[in-house]
Amino acid sequence: MAVVLGPNRYGKAETRLVRVVRDGGVHHLKDLSVSTALSGDMEAVHLTGDNAAVLPTDTQKNTVYALARSRGVDQIEDFALALARHFVDSQPTIRHARVEIEEYSWERIPPAAPGAGERRHSFVRAGTEVRTCLVHHDESGRSTVVSGLRDLTVLNTTGSEFHGFIRDAYTTLEPTTDRVLATAVRARWRHVSPDSDFAGSYREVRRRLLEAFAGTHSLSLQQTLYAMGRSVLAGRPEICEVRLALPNRHHFLVDLEPFGLDNPGEVYFAADRPYGLIEGAVLTEDAPGAGSAWD
Template identity: 90%
Template sequence: MTVVLGPNRYGKAETRLVRVARDGGVHHLKDLSVSTALSGDMEAVHLTGDNAAVLPTDTQKNTVYALARSRGVDQIEDFALALARHFVDSQPTIHHARVEIEEYSWERVPPAAGDPGRRRHSFVRAGTEVRTCLVHHDASGRTTVVSGLKDLTVLNSTGSEFHGFIRDAYTTLAPTTERILATAVTARWRHLSPDAGPVGFAESYAEARRRLLEAFAGTHSLSLQQTLFAMGRAVLAARPEICEVRLELPNKHHFLVDLEPFGLDNPDEVYFAADRPYGLIEGAVLTEDAPGAGFAWE
């Protein structure tokens, strides 16, 4: 039996970076978690322990901080591109870089009466939603940029049905023409080009997010799968710079509580929100001519 080394990569996971840009009396805050992974001529280190081709993971961490200072941090996609290109372009043994970033949003605290200055440098964490990006760059010049978000929790209190499904000996779920539909959206979308051009990643992200929310709210849903497709289609129809959208939608079930033992009716008003088990709906929506359709993003 012959044993060989398979695909491999190594890196620094979840480097926490907070950068404060002090624009005069107004401060701007960026709060990120940055994960880097590199691959290339790594046979020797695995087979013999020879580290000559290895850029230490500690160096990768330090590079995140150094580039944050030297070039600043605006859109996370641009920062991830700069990191990935730096690793590949500066090290001949590194052939491929993967950079994943999560951004945690903060909002300014409204000023107290008589203290307007605090408005410019006091912040409060803005909910649980997280902005994400994933960049791949290799020595051949091939680059992919995937933007996205996760933990965007949404709910429709009406306008959702579920019926006509398969019924067998183990089916107990009753069909319904009225239910709460709730989910925590994880959405990722691939850009046709790694360079956002005049549109910019900020505008692209804001508009993609808006289209996702509009489609969720505006779709009379017969299934969460139908809603998933409507959300992806809405982004692609509005954003020509995006060629593929992938969505993960856990079904956050809400069950009507039986109040009859207490002599009360329940006209679709009182629900129990179950956290598990839950249905998980996943799918990709893409343009017919999307390059590299179906390729792995990880």
């Protein structure tokens, strides 16, 4: 039986980078987790332990910090592209680079009292939402960019139904025409070109996701997923595909009858697990092939 080496890559995972820009007395903050992975002429290192083709993962980490200083960090997609292109263009043994970045948002702490001076160097973490991107770049010069977000928690207190589903011997769920619908959105969207206005695109995609969630009278979370993806593609020509993962954060009415109380849709138990998980892709008919863009 012949044994051969299959696809492989190696890199530095979750390099933590905080970049402070000191604009006089006003400071600006970027807080990132950067993961890099490289592939190329790696047969020898796997088969014989010859490291001649290997750029150390510690060097990859240092490159993240050096480029953050030399070129700055604005949009995470642009920074990821710069890193990926640097690795492929500077090392002949590296054929492909994958860079994934998560960005954690911070907001300025507001003045303590009306008329107090602005706190120009004090920040508070802005919730749980995380901005993401995934960039691939190879020796042919081809780049792909997938932007995204995760942990965008949303909830509708009404405007959601669920009925008409399959019932079998194990079904206990009762149909409903009025329920709480809540989810923590994970959305990723693929750009047609790596030359997008990433800041404007992110802002508008996020807005469209939220508006579609709020504006859809939902008969199923699947229907809401499609409406959210369709809204993005209808208004953003730079995007060719949206992938969504929506965990159904179930809210169950609490039975208050044992206490002599009614419960007209006011008191709920929010269950964290198990939960339904709805996943799907929405794409344009002429979307170019994705290849490994999502991996």
